[in-house]
Amino acid sequence: MTWVYDPLPAPTAFDVRVQRAGPAVAIWLWTLAALVFLMVVVGGATRLTESGLSITEWKPLTGVIPPLSEADWRAEFENYKHIPQYSAVFPDMDLGGFKFIFFWEWSHRLLGRLIGLATLLPLIFFWARGQLPAALKPKLIGVLALGALQGFVGWWMVKSGLTGRVEVAQERLAIHLMLASLTFAVLVWLAASLREKRAAVPAPPRALGVWANIFIVAVLAQIGLGALVAGLRAGRAYNTWPLIDGRFIPPLDQLTLLRPVWxxxxxxxxxxxxxxxxxxxxVLAFALAQSLLTRRSAGAGGASRRANALAGLVAAQALIGITTLVLVVPLWAGLLHQAFAMIVLGMAVAHAQVLAQGR
Structure with missing residues (x-):
């Protein structure tokens, strides 16, 4: 029998375009992740300055233009005076003060629109040029859908504070922040997945990937709980640590004071x-345990270094949280605490993604 060498087929033009697009698509996704990160920080400033209800109407298109004349500004201010927050929280506010809180909410909404365009237009471009791997396309459509859903949830949240209360509903705030965090996590995962493959190394134990994914869920849950604290302004109460209201664990009757219990x-x-x-x-105990487990299971390689860095970030976040609490939530500390939560989440996602690639 005669063996004939059958060479691999030459890469097609489409294959070459996809390969070359890898870095460009990755840069785009990292840029989107950075924009979502900025969106979360600006959203935190909007909340901490009580600015979220300053724009009382939802105008997806025309709302991009702020008031341009003195008459327009006074009309917006009059709209704001009709909601409960004005009379209960800012009864002495003048037009200058209104412009300040209006700026934060308008900037937050404008950034949301920019993120939508920064997602849609490059997606169309890369798709039309055939530079997106097939497996990536539905995931990017999912990112676009998450962004659209976030816009609707944002207005649903704002609407809860326009009548009957002086702030947005904290559970809606938590959903809003959780969606933003989920979008950020997905973008980091997708961007990290496009990293250039390195030389083969021994794959880490599968259990480490399971731990890493569970840790992401724990961080997302903690971000949601933090949003409830922020929505209720609970960080301005019980400003001692490690005791809360004089005890490490408060009495059960105080923890279950409201009815129904939930x-x-x-x-x-x-x-x-x-x-x-x-x-x-x-979460801190989980991060430390993950670091130790990774060291024992995978040695002193990249996985161990990432797990150690993640444990350090969580410890730093805990310290920032304590500082924010005992200082009664100054603006700088509240923003740093929220921003660092996203850094922890991003590191957790990147670590899990690299483990999923067997590195």
Whole structure:
């Protein structure tokens, strides 16, 4: 029998375009992740400055243009005066003060629109040029859908504070922040997946990937609990550490004061802050355990270095949280705490993604 060498087929023009597009698509996705990160920080400033209800109408297109004349500004201010927050929180506000809070909310909404365009237009471009791997296309459509959903949830959140209360509903704020965090996590995962493959190394144990994915869920849950604390302004109460209201664990009757009992987890200031503290301890313990497990299972390689860095970031975030609490949530500390939560999430996602690639 005669063996004939059958060479591999030469790469097609489409294959070459996809390969060359890898770095460009990755840069685009990292840029989107950075924009979402900025969106979360600006959203935190909007919340901490009580600016989120300053724009009382949802105008997806025309709302991009702020008031341009003195008459327009006064008309917007009059709209704001009709909601409960004005009379209850800012009864002495003048037009200059209104312009300040309007700026934060308008900037937040404008950034959301820019993120939408920065997602849609490059997606169309890369898709039309055949530079997207087939497996990536539905995931990018999912990112676009998450962005659209986030816009609707944002208005649903704002609407909750226009009548009957002086702030947005904290559970809607939590959903809004969780969606933004999920979008950020997906973008980091996709961007990290496009990294250039390195030389083969021994694959880490599969259990490490399971731990890493569970840790992402824990971080997302803690971000949601933090949003409940922020929505209730619970960080401005019980400003001692490590004790809360004089005890490490408050009495059960105070933690379950409201009826039905489930309301305590979203409406009881003591319970909401207590659960945020306890989950923070659990996340820190998880990060330290993951670091030790990774060291023992995978040695002193890249996986161990990432796990150590992640544990350090979580410890730093815990320290920032404590500082924010005992200082009664100054603006700089609140923003740093929120921004660092996203850094922890991004590192956790990048670590899990690299493990999923067997590195």
């Amino acid at each position: 309301r305590n987890f979203v409406d009881n200031l003591l319970t909401v802050q207590f659960q945020h503290r306890m989950v923070a301890y659990a």
